[in-house]
Amino acid sequence: MLGLSALELARLQFAFTVSFHIIFPAITIGLASYLTVLEALWLIRRNPVYVELYHFWSKIFAVNFGMGVVSGLVMAYEFGTNWSAFSQFAGSITGPLLTYEVLTAFFLEAGFLGVMLFGWNKVGPGLHMFATAMVALGTLISTTWILASNSWMQTPQGFEVVNGRVVPTDWLAVIFNPSFPFRLAHMTLAAYLSTALFVAAAAAWHLLRGRSTPAIRKMFSMALWMLLFVAPVQMFVGDAHGLNTLEHQPAKIAAIEGHWQNDPNATSLPLIAFGIPDMKAEETKYAIEIPFLGSLILTHTLHGKIPGLKEFAPQDRPNSTIIFFTFRIMVGLGLAMLLLGVWGAYQRWRGKLYETRLFLLFALCMGPAGLIAVLAGWITTEVGRQPWVVYGILRTQDAVSNHSVLTLSVTLVMFIVMYFLIFGTGIGFMLKMVAHGPDEGRGSMSPPDGGQVHRPARPFSAVPDTINPAPLRETSEI
Template sequence: MVSGLVMAYQFGTNWSGFSQFAGSITGPLLTYEVLTAFFLEAGFLGVMLFGWNKVGPGLHFLSTCMVALGTLMSTFWILASNSWMHTPQGFEIHNGQVVPVDWFAVIFNPSFPYRLLHMSVAAFLSSAMFVGASAAWHLLKGNDTPAIRRMFSMALWMAVVVAPVQALIGDMHGLNTLKHQPVKIAAIEGHWENTPGEPTPLTLVGWPDMEAERTRYALEIPALGSLILTHSLDKQVPALKDYPKEDRPNSTVVFWSFRLMVGMGVLMIFLGLASLWLRYRRRLYHSRPFMHFALWMGPSGLIAILAGWVTTEVGRQPWVVYGLLRTRDAVSAHSTLQMSISLLAFFVVYSLVFGVGYIYMIRLIQKGPQPAETPTAETDGRPARPISAVGESLEQEKRE
């Protein structure tokens, strides 16, 4: 929510060329997000975070559901706008500006369903990894309670079921990208040219060299690239040399960001499979090496999400609106000094906000799940400070 507020201002301050060109589409979509989702999230977020012992369990559960619903609605509108920038349709251009002519086509553009599913499932997986890591930390500390076991078990079931589903969604998203942004796939694979009559190999690792137009130190598996990317051995994947240099994204960046994302996904699948084996052996809550593994997997979901967005956004360069507006034409006319000062200010402010939030979250994790308390008649009805949600428990532990 906090970062979204700043981004809304940046459309006008830093991306005036983009706003002038596509504002008639992105503006209404972001307005729908604010009207339908932002206020819903903001209104119930405080009750969800700080009302555990201040309101009844029914109202608290309702608040949690409303925050989740608002977040999904925000995801819908934001990704509709972002996906349109990747696969624009439902518009006409008049006097150098985009004019919507079919809002259904604008919203449900070709890449939107795949991007919405991929990002939503990624968010669920990221949450599961974080919850599982929190439970693993408590189990390693000897805090083996039914609530902690339930946290651990639920998170690992998510890894078992959802991680393979995410891989399938990613495969479908890749096929869609191959159809609409083939040069992005070529950059992701570090694939420079095809040999006539031969299927495309899959490059496992290597170092794409944009100047030399080849991938150095490439470790390849013959024909597997065609099989994975086109589901056929008779088709070839488009190559980077098929496109002008000025239209190619930075292959070095997206090559490795994509592999980082996939690597995190493979580890999540392995975590789920290992948990099934330990459940069968009745060792799930007693295997300390596995608990350490689950603990270290805590940030894996967030790492995968960030790497995926780097792949998506760097991979569409040099375009802001794919095939229509280049990045160099979308930025505002600010000096380097102005942008540096602005960036430094954002870095300082967000570092402070993130630091406070990080400390608060760590204290909540240390506290662990607690039984709900029924408000007593002695309470004066005034809300407590947010940090008090964890402060009293920790102080009591110190005294003990």
Template sequence: MTLGLTALELARIQFAFTVSFHIIFPAISIGLASFLAVLEWRWLKTKDPVYQDLFKFWIKIFAVAFGMGVVSGVVMSYQFGTNWSEFSRIAGGVTGPLLAYEVLSAFFLEAGFLGIMLFGWGRVGPRAHFFATLMVAVGTCISMFWILSSNSWMQTPQGFSIENGIIVPQNWFEIVFNPSFPYRLAHMAAAAFLVAALLVASTAAWHLLKGRRDALVKKSFSMALWLILVLAPLQVLIGDNHGLNTLHHQPAKLAAIEGHWETNKGEGMPLYLFGIPDMQEERTKYALAIPNMGSLIMTHTLDGEVKGLKEFAPEDRPNSLVVFWSFRIMVGLGMLMLLLAVLGLWLRRSDRLYENKWFQRFALYMGPSGFIALLAGWFTTEVGRQPWVVYNVLRTKDALSPVSASQVGITLIIFVLVYCVVFGIGIYYMLKLMHKGPEFIHASPVDHAELGQTPMRPLSAVEESLDGQDQKQEKDHD
């Protein structure tokens, strides 16, 4: 049942599994909430019903993602008490209040206005409804602020003291605004918006490939590509500054990411494009490198010195093989996003954006890239922090609850089964909604009887049948 794995290894796998499922839904929620706010703002300003119809389509996707994000987030919170009780006991004085601030400032804000956002059309004024949408969007960003603050403190802890083996907060400003927090917040925000933009672009590309050329599809495609054009190069700049911060505060992580074993003294550090880091032999096999490029990227000089992994004790080294490749997957997909944006701009200038099928296929295939890059980035960050749960303060093995491998193994199997069924259905439902696509609701008669009915559950906001297109949409296509 445990496949020879220890309780620590199984607990890490379990948390990695649950957090990987969870992170994709808040990323969709953060990005789509802001996108919805922009759509409603444009509708209020221009009175163009296309924006209203797009809002009513994407709010369905948002509702499903938000609901699944809340459910999966609750499970993660429980794991702090079940598998990681020592972490909660030792570091809970810092992480507990930060998570509480997230609930008090963000979750209550989202919960207070979410009902108006989902079900308020025709019941409150347009400006009041826009305010509710804006508050939900702000709430998702505030939630991201506190979660990233807590996680960044675990990466670069400061503002605390240790008393009787317990981490005691001393300076909350230093705790919240720890050295890596600004870079990681900006990096995550850009990633979440890219996730949403790529989702919107790929959905529109699917319908363009199927022959739709109406205003709803074109507007979606255009807005998403403009956002990717802004965010992709911005993310490169943010990532560069984040790397410099990591070099200063977490040099072992940076060395593992680069597969860099020997400290380069008097010569430039190469950049490995390809290689297989070997933790036992302490070298990167089959390396394909660009001379001096590593120093140029890491120190902005051709011969800047960067510490190698051999500078750190073997028990303090992250797994270089994992972070080496997860980082390159993230960067590689980021370069493809930049290529997508540039090609989109070129085709837009030549007035071929909505007719070029190979580009539309490219945009369609890039749809999942935001999620993959997001997960690869988180694997790089979290595996690169090992063997510490609080960097240089608390080791991961010392944060584990007194549980057996069989106990953790059984719950891991249950999690895998339940998550694959529950969230598999949710993801399938979202894909069906996107397959159906946006509709011209403003051209349809309003059913005032249905307008007076109030849904009882958030996911009830997604009410349409998914079995094919309705007659009105078919007529619009013709």
């Protein structure tokens, strides 16, 4: 297929499935915490707007949660089908870590999800709040175990290799490996930012159409507060993560920066703002450099330097052409998020937060920015780890299963068709729900139809059977 080898097809297949999957947990993590905040605010203030928003976003959470679970199961099977050599080599560590996720996070979420989605008027407000909080906690615990497993593959420790297999010797060292705290914080904040941008874009969509209800205004305001405070924290965490990566994976940082070698006559390292890294020519063409900024960002000094890619053997170098650009996409979108938060604070100060059309259009366009940044960040992380699947221990070419090009080509095409069909339909349905907006008059603990409480059998029963577009109407300022 397209002249690709079996190894390249296996990598492409896993990259496709993980890229589709990761957008759902990112929104699930953020929405679960958002729903917890909404219900807590309702219990404290008894403002019916918070209940309206809770009912609205819980339906979207249910759809997103279901798609996340299904897409994640496929990846688990791929470890055995496409990467059996990796599973045989490192399964004694990655297997238990993923099992811990199921025993803690998944069971916790599954145990309380039904109460959260269908428990209104069946349990008391306090117990329902507890159920929502447990679901949110479950998403965070799940993130912890997944990031512990993936971080160990980036910075492995707490093990020894016996008879060609990894044997854990210190589980605390395995879990709390050097990159784990930074990557956990970075991914969790990325999920919160992605959700805030999603919520802000949903509100901006309705505000641009003249639907300025209290619920719409409230969710827009809350999302912008989140962006204003979390975006700067994410930049601080990202900087700390970069310093950690420089210490443990210097080749990845060199590839990200498009940095091939140090000039012996230079006293500092410039930042290459733009260029085109050429892996064959071993240079970054058309480089636009900013003096001293590379040293300042990468080493926090004016004269610090980092190893160049030429200091590593050619077979040990990550593909700089790819991660040079994905990293800059992630950083650029992060700066745009900060701009949106600061602009929102300015609009709030002017009393024009819900009225300025240009600002609302910017918020709407930024809706997918968080998820794009997450994808760009994961590509940077995973491609930057190459050619290792377990950094410095197991090469990717030694981890793949023995499949033919034909087999992997056929399954890849099947994945692409089925994913776009199934998850494309789910995403489309979720966006229709967003376009419909919160139902007014839901500011109570009553069931949606105001009548008998039904007992749905499936999580997707938490969403309505049909979605009718919300009527466009002008409302007075509130």
